[in-house]
Amino acid sequence: MVSINCLLCGVLLTVCFTALSDAQYYPSFKNELRDIKSRLSQLENFKANISTRFSNAASALFEISPEFRGHRYYLSKKTGNAAIPVSEAICELFGGYLVEINDEGEYRFVQNFIRNHTSDFFGVYTGGNDEDHEGTWVYRHSKEPALFLDWTPGQPTNDIDGDCLILLNRNDWRMDDFRCYHVNSDTRFMCEVLV
Known part of the structure; x- marks a missing residue:
């Protein structure tokens, strides 16, 4: 013990x-x-x-869509310049990329969103381009082929300068090939942002 x-x-x-x-x-x-x-x-x-600063900046720079299939679409307000590298950088800053239209449902959503917000501009740049190979349309961000294409009649023209896919106002926001560096305040761009 x-x-x-x-x-x-x-x-x-x-x-x-x-x-x-x-x-x-x-x-x-x-x-x-x-x-x-x-x-x-x-x-x-x-x-x-x-977060507050980015939210305020996004509201000042863009019209922002409701959510669609887990994404939001940011339509730029008047920019004064729609150079693709600048547009891409702005989209990346807000966590997105130039819009990639993958099917008809997304295309109709984007068209309606543009129509509902304003129509006083020339066109809207997307992420589609054929810069590497004329006539072969791919997206800048994903590097995937652009499989859904709804061209304006007579497009694409495959001009040497028409390497970027734009949604054109005068043709009810249908697709057109256009210059990638268009210094014109009437041209906007659209970002696609994962929610």
Whole structure:
């Protein structure tokens, strides 16, 4: 019985000593934890601030569609310039890419969205192009072939400069091949953004 009591006393002393020795680190640990919580709070505030800024910027730059098949479509407001590299960069900044119209349902949604917001401009750039091989239409972002094409009568003309797919106002927003660098404030672009 004495040896069991001594053993229990030894275990108890070891536990107490360990707890006492760990207690000296407790204030340091507590300070580190407080610092981590403070940094996390700062990051959450920063994220909320950036999210608000992006939301405000998106509203200022785009007409934004309702969700369609897990995507939203951002139709640029008057830009003054519709150069494809700039349009692509702006789409990427907002988490998207120049629109890729994959089927008739998406095409009709995009056409109706454009019609419902304004019609006082020349056309809308998409991500379609045949820059690498004349007559072979692919999308810039996915590099996939453009399989759904609803050309304006007489299009594509396959002109040397007509390498970008545009939805043309004068033909009820049907597809046309057009210059990729069109400095004209009446030309807009559309981003496709995954929700």
